[in-house]
Amino acid sequence: MTDVVPHSRLLDIRRIFVEPEAAALPRGQQVLARFPDAERVEVDSHTRIPELYGDESNVARWVRIKTETLVLGVKKSLTARPNGRSADFIAPSTANGCAMACAYCYVPRRKGYSNPVTVFANIExxxxxxxRHVARQDVKDTPNQCDPHAWxxxxxxxSDCSLDARVSDNVRDLVACFRDLPSAKASFATKHVNRDLLDWDxxxxxxxxxxxxxxxDAKLLDIRTSPVAERIAAIDDFVAAGYEVHVNFSPVVVRDGWLDDWAELLDQLDAGIGPRAKGQLAAEVVFLTHNDRLHEVNLGWHPKAEEVLWRPDLQQPKRSQSGGWNVRYRIGHKGRYVAALTELITARTPYCRIRYAF
Structure with missing residues (x-):
């Protein structure tokens, strides 16, 4: 496995499953025009495509489906769910799925045996x-771990918004929307460096x-993503372009030598960014949570990843809301792991505020 795939090879769209309502919208027409040679397959619902979801044989074509297939639909239900950890609210999705193939990603747990990008065309x-949701919020007068001032x-x-931006203008429209909302901020995590975003103001x-x-870890688990060194090298440029830039130390995988490797990464980060980036840097620290259903999927296409992700000797199960089993590091042991890593972050990058760690 390798984590280096040119973005031109991440998406080679040959088939688009499309809801008629989405195809009639301007954003849907834009997406279809971007991939003019792709076969179009009309579907009643972006969530009910039997040959994509629920077909166990698709596991062997996991990456190929991500590369060659796109789904174009309409987001029916719009809600902003309270969160309180990484963000105050989880916004309605403008996409789900991904062309990258991180072995620990939770999104495939809900979708079955393939996980291509689905784009929602009703962006307006x-x-x-x-x-309207932002306008209904009172002024944020109590700072929290999400942000001291903004919702x-x-x-x-x-999904990964940096990669979504190569499929449609949805993410650009969201950035423009929040640009004019002084009481709120958009936020997203990414493993894909897309320098087109630098021009979005x-x-x-x-x-x-x-x-x-x-x-x-990235070489084994972050399949088809931008190399970690490239992500670090992009931080200064995105700060200069007007973005607030934080880091996610995620997921943290416990294995032999893990703390030594994290020390090396922190040193790389410290050497790779300048004073302006350091002055506004904050981090989220998230230890691995894995899932029995994703474990079974991974065994069909990337079993080596499961040697570090599925560790019954270190993990304990907990029933998930969807009826499966999540596994996470054992209570007691995990607290020691979190303390060891946060102490290391404080020692190696003392300017990096830890927003939360769990």
Whole structure:
């Protein structure tokens, strides 16, 4: 496995499953025009495509489906869910799925045996909803771990917005929407460096969280993503372009030598960014949570990843809301792991405020 794939090879769209309502909207027409040679397959619903979701044989074609397939639909239900950890609210998705193939990603747990990008074409309805939702909030007069002043909306819970921006202008429209909302910020995590975003003039109203992990872990787990060194090298440029830039140390995988590798990564980060980036840097620290259903999927296409992700000797199960089993590091042991890493972050990058760690 390798984590280096040119963006031109991440998406080679040959088939688009499309809802007629989405195809009739301007954003849907834009997406279809971007991939003029792709076969179009009309579907009643973007969530009910039997040959994509629920077909176990698709596991063997996991990456190929991500590369060659796109789904174009309409987001029916619009809600901004309270969060309180990374963001105050989770915004309605403008996409889900991904062309990258991180072995620990939770999104495929809900979708079955393939996980291509789904783009929602009703972007005007989504941005209108968000503007009205922000307007209904009182002034944020109590600082919290999300932000001291602004209401933070995560716009990329189920996808990677930097990669979504190569498919449609949805993310650009969201950045423009929040640019004019002085009491709110957009936020998203990414493992894909897309320098097209540098021209979008966010004016401090969009927070990008570059996800980082030691190169040894990334090579095994962060499949088809931008190399970690490239993500670090992009931080200064995105700060200069008007973004607030944080980092996600996520997921933290416990294995032999893990703390030594994290020390090396922190030193790389310290050497790779300048004073302006350091002055505004903050981090989220998230230890691995894995899932029995994703474990079974991964065994079909990337079993080596499961040697570090699925560790019954270190993990304990907990029933998930969807009826499966999540596994996370054992209570007691995990507290020691969190303390060891946060102490290391404080020692190696003392300017990096830890927003939360769990």
């Amino acid at each position: 309805r989504i941005t209108g909803y968000l503007s 933070v909306y995560d716009i990329g819970e189920n 966010p004016r401090g109203r969009t927070r990008i969280r570059f996800s980082l992990m030691p190169a040894r």
